[in-house]
Amino acid sequence: MAFPLIRVLDRSSLVFLALVAAAAVIVPALNLLLPETSPLHVPTYLVALFGKYVCYALLALSIDLIWGYCGILSLGHGAFFALGGYAMGMYLMRQIGTRGVYANPILPDFMVFLNYKELPIFWYGFQSFPYALLMIVLVPGVLAFVFGWFAFRSRVTGVYLSIITQAMTFALMLGFFRNNFGFGGNNGLTDFKDILGFNVQAQGTRAALFAASCVALALGFVICRALVTSKFGKVLVAIRDAESRTRFLGYRVESYKLFVFTLSACMAGVAGALYVPQVGIINPSEFQPANSIEAVIWVAVGGRGTLTGAVLGAILVNYAKTTFTTGMLAPYWLFLLGGLFIAVTLFLPRGIIGTFNHWQQERLAKRDAVSSEAATRAAE
Amino acid sequence: MDIRTTTSQLYLDNVSVSFDGFRALNALSLAVEPGEMRAIIGPNGAGKTTMMDVITGKTQPDEGDVVFEGSIDLTRLDEANIANLGIGRKFQKPTVFDMHSVEDNLVLAIAADRRARANIKWTETPDEKSRIDRLLETIRLTPARGRLAGSLSHGQKQWLEIGMLLAQEPKLLLVDEPVAGMTDAETHQTAELLKEINREKTVIVVEHDMTFVRELGVKVTCLHEGSVLAEGSIDQVSANERVIEVYLGR
Ligand SMILES: Nc1ncnc2c1ncn2[C@@H]1O[C@H](COP(=O)(O)OP(=O)(O)O)[C@@H](O)[C@H]1O
Ligand SMILES: [Mg+2]
Numbered sequence: 001m002a003f004p005l006i007r008v009l010d011r012s013s014l015v016f017l018a019l020v021a022a023a024a025v026i027v028p029a030l031n032l033l034l035p036e037t038s039p040l041h042v043p044t045y046l047v048a049l050f051g052k053y054v055c056y057a058l059l060a061l062s063i064d065l066i067w068g069y070c071g072i073l074s075l076g077h078g079a080f081f082a083l084g085g086y087a088m089g090m091y092l093m094r095q096i097g098t099r100g101v102y103a104n105p106i107l108p109d110f111m112v113f114l115n116y117k118e119l120p121i122f123w124y125g126f127q128s129f130p131y132a133l134l135m136i137v138l139v140p141g142v143l144a145f146v147f148g149w150f151a152f153r154s155r156v157t158g159v160y161l162s163i164i165t166q167a168m169t170f171a172l173m174l175g176f177f178r179n180n181f182g183f184g185g186n187n188g189l190t191d192f193k194d195i196l197g198f199n200v201q202a203q204g205t206r207a208a209l210f211a212a213s214c215v216a217l218a219l220g221f222v223i224c225r226a227l228v229t230s231k232f233g234k235v236l237v238a239i240r241d242a243e244s245r246t247r248f249l250g251y252r253v254e255s256y257k258l259f260v261f262t263l264s265a266c267m268a269g270v271a272g273a274l275y276v277p278q279v280g281i282i283n284p285s286e287f288q289p290a291n292s293i294e295a296v297i298w299v300a301v302g303g304r305g306t307l308t309g310a311v312l313g314a315i316l317v318n319y320a321k322t323t324f325t326t327g328m329l330a331p332y333w334l335f336l337l338g339g340l341f342i343a344v345t346l347f348l349p350r351g352i353i354g355t356f357n358h359w360q361q362e363r364l365a366k367r368d369a370v371s372s373e374a375a376t377r378a379a380e
Numbered sequence: 381m382d383i384r385t386t387t388s389q390l391y392l393d394n395v396s397v398s399f400d401g402f403r404a405l406n407a408l409s410l411a412v413e414p415g416e417m418r419a420i421i422g423p424n425g426a427g428k429t430t431m432m433d434v435i436t437g438k439t440q441p442d443e444g445d446v447v448f449e450g451s452i453d454l455t456r457l458d459e460a461n462i463a464n465l466g467i468g469r470k471f472q473k474p475t476v477f478d479m480h481s482v483e484d485n486l487v488l489a490i491a492a493d494r495r496a497r498a499n500i501k502w503t504e505t506p507d508e509k510s511r512i513d514r515l516l517e518t519i520r521l522t523p524a525r526g527r528l529a530g531s532l533s534h535g536q537k538q539w540l541e542i543g544m545l546l547a548q549e550p551k552l553l554l555v556d557e558p559v560a561g562m563t564d565a566e567t568h569q570t571a572e573l574l575k576e577i578n579r580e581k582t583v584i585v586v587e588h589d590m591t592f593v594r595e596l597g598v599k600v601t602c603l604h605e606g607s608v609l610a611e612g613s614i615d616q617v618s619a620n621e622r623v624i625e626v627y628l629g630r
Binding site: 227230232234241244248249251252253256259 | 436438460463464468469476477480484494496499544
């Protein structure tokens with residue numbers, strides 16, 4: 001068998017998957033089945049908020065795959081997330097049909113407003129859900145493939161790679177801000193009505209979207225685990241720690257990088273696509289370079305190269321963000337985030353899960369040393 | 381391209397490399413026969429490591445040919461291609477994968493399909509397992525197989541890297557300063573190991589340690605300022621006046 005399950009799903013992975021599965025069932029159940037008066041009732045706005053966290057967690061997972069395991073520090077992953085989001089947004093726009101302000105059956109409102117006479121070619125097909133699904137994966141994937149092909153073949157690494165990924169997302173942001181780019185300019189895409197015929201605002205749809213996000217996260221996690229526990233994953237870590245040594249062993253480093261980078265971009269695209277119907281809008285600010293940097297901080301906080309750490313980091317930091325930015329401390333959030341990053345780099349360089357794993361390994365190693373010492377003594 | 385076919389395993393012809401105008405290799409020519417072991421000596425900065433960089437595709441020469449097995453022009457290939465032709469390299473500074481176990485370092489090195497797709501589906505075959513067991517015996521690291529390579533001593537890392545080199549099953553081994561930082565006993569064991577390896581494979585060893593080179597008892601080439609200063613047995617070379625002047629310093 002190609003992927004021995006025991007190898008892919010060790011104990012902590014199973015715990016993680018059980019937690020995600022529990023969340024996928026319990027949160028919607030507490031929302032839909034309990035009356036609003038019950039103290040355990042989860043209000044619908046919280047379901048959407050949690051759904052947003054889960055999407056961020058999937059984005060963090062995709063970053064951890066390339067950064068934590070292969071040393072590729074992308075500071076532009078928000079771009080792939082946003083592209084997936086736009087692809088979903090385009091589907092949602094085309095579902096509005098005649099219910100828009102201008103009641104044009106084909107053209108979304110912003111196009112009528114901007115005097116478009118007909119639908120731009122790249123909007124064709126988006127009325128179909130399967131086509132949109134394909135684009136959600138394909139658009140970020142193709143961009144990442146082309147970008148990575150040039151960058152990895154010319155052996156752009158380290159800070160230089162990080163800088164050009166920032167430039168990529170910045171350039172896309174400028175493009176999407178333009179009205180004549182065909183994606184609604186700075187207002188982006190919004191006022192969605194239906195997804196697959198269900199009202200996006202409805203309680204049941206929200207619950208379903210939350211559950212779908214959990215399923216996507218679990219799936220992404222299993223794919224990442226299967227990769228990083230295979231020999232392919234060992235090669236990734238080898239590239240991370242000693243790239244040129246790996247080349248001299250005969251591995252074509254650029255193909256490995258290109259593969260994970262593209263896969264990671266597809267995962268980020270799926271995360272973005274699930275995010276958009278839950279927050280109800282996608283606009284060019286999602287391409288902001290700062291967004292991509294924030295996502296990297298989530299991974300650093302949770303622990304790079306651990307997968308579960310990326311998820312934990314994304315949820316913790318975003319929970320903190322929600323708490324702070326809705327209180328009086330709101331103006332200080334960015335300072336707090338920066339401070340958090342510095343603190344983690346200085347005092348917890350392995351991140352939360354990384355530190356925990358390390359501590360556990362040390363304990364095991366000590367126990368082994370003690371028992372082997374005892375064994376030698378007994379043998380004497 | 382008119383590469384003269386030779387019977388040599390490796391043939392460097394008139395190779396020059398400059399870094400910002402500084403000639404690290406200066407019209408260097410060298411021929412190593414199949415099955416030979418060759419020791420390369422020379423003062424610091426003589427160009428020994430640069431020569432290995434050129435052979436393994438890390439550095440492109442400005443001029444000259446590098447021919448492997450009589451007809452393959454190495455200057456047109458990259459590191460991965462050259463490694464897959466059967467040229468393995470041990471670096472001057474021991475470079476193993478610190479965050480992998482000793483065993484996984486060998487798993488990564490062992491001759492197998494290097495393509496991404498094959499390695500996603502990979503599971504260890506019994507044959508690979510027994511080869512790794514044997515290698516661990518050879519490099520005396522069986523008790524450390526599960527330890528992180530980063531936690532090994534300097535000498536053990538050198539040996540692990542030699543083990544990785546063997547695992548690749550190369551035809552030609554390039555070994556850069558293998559005994560730097562080793563104790564006398566370890567140095568002696570390393571000489572024995574290299575001699576054993578040389579029974580089947582062509583080996584080029586760069587080394588400063590004259591006792592070690594003497595112990596190998598093979599043909600010696602002395603480099604100086606990027607070209608060959610003297611070549612012959614260790615006694616001939618160390619009696620050469622120019623060598624004494626520039627290298628032995630007496
Ligand atoms: N990448 C490089 N850039 C600039 N100079 C280099 C580079 N690599 C080597 N050199 C120079 O080339 C000369 C030969 O170096 P090297 O081959 O490492 O010598 P050796 O291994 O014989 O001690 C040295 O003077 C070194 O400084
Ligand atoms: Mg050197």
